[in-house]
Amino acid sequence: MTIRAGVAGWPIAHSLSPVIHGAWLEAAGLDATYDRHGPQDEAAFRVLVGRIRAGELVGLNVTAPWKEVALSLADAVSETARACGSANLLWLDDGVLRADSTDGRGLMAALQEQAPGLDAAGKVAVVLGAGGASRAAVHALGQAFAEVRIVNRTADRAVRLVTDLQPYTPAALTHQDPDEALEGAALVVNALSVAPRIDVAALGPETVLMDMTYRPLRTAFLAEGGARGHATADGLAMLIGQARPSFETLFGRPVPDVDVRAAALAALEGNG
Structure with a gap:
């Protein structure tokens, strides 16, 4: 059958x-x-x-x-x-x-596969966006990182995400503006459906970049990060992981x- x-x-x-x-x-x-x-x-x-x-x-x-x-x-x-x-x-x-x-397991699997040098213990992750896709990312990253910072154009939506997810998340969840959020970040995940407006040049050399979309597979965000020597992870690896x-x-x-x-x-x- x-x-x-x-x-x-x-x-x-x-x-x-x-x-x-x-x-x-x-x-x-x-x-x-x-x-x-x-x-x-x-x-x-x-x-x-x-x-x-x-x-x-x-x-x-x-x-x-x-x-x-x-x-x-x-x-x-x-x-x-x-x-x-x-x-x-x-x-x-x-x-x-x-x-x-x-979805969260897919995200973590993508990082393990494509950025195996990333060490989450005691580190900060940044998630760009506060929509549906970002919730799975924040929840998963919050099990591994010490702090997850959410950057979103609409502050109310980010605050609501923090309120909803904090009870399920060992990490500290915060909403911050882009400039402050990126400081000391070990990982930046783009959960937006569009290219993020951040200064990749402001990131430390060890910062890993991930984009949750896979159309296109090599987004402008990942291409810029890769050109500057950052390890990157793509949305196709996440799709396969989930x-x-x-x-x-x-x-x-x-x-x-x-x-x-x-x-x-x-x-x-x-x-x-």
Whole structure:
């Protein structure tokens, strides 16, 4: 019997998740599918989640704009998803619809892979932006760094993020303006959908730069940092990192040892 899973969001045609999971499924030799689902409104998304409850799908990854709705529909929610206020993974477990967020694990996996020299202990991380993407970043970084500073154009939104996440985060969370936030930073993560307005030249030589987007893969932020000798981590590594625990949850087996980054890069080049 074919195992059916997929990713839900809108728009969804650009998603690389089917490429990544498809490569793993092929390598594992599983009779399984991982498809794109594009519910354009909340009602359609709820119908799709109903297919999980009915056993038609084992589960779904969830992307914008349905992550918060996904959390609200679950019977059981992980502490990470509760802290982030959203879920990117839904699955049925013995009749219980569970929700989790694997984005933070993806971020940390990307840093471990592409910036292995980064030492978080006692250090400061800076997150640019206070939207949905930044919440997962702040939560994950707050488990490893001593302090996480949030920089956002709208102070109220950053303050709300700090208030919401501080109870779940051992690190000190603060909202600061860009000039003060960058001082002594070991890591700067761009969680904005646009290029950040910061002075890369003001960063110390050991500062690691990460951009959570992967279109383009080499953003202007990463290109400038790389040209100045900074270690960098990209959003594709994060996407693959968050997909690993999702695959294991949805399909019930370890991720095969296959180069899915090469497949994803080929898809990126083909789609622009």
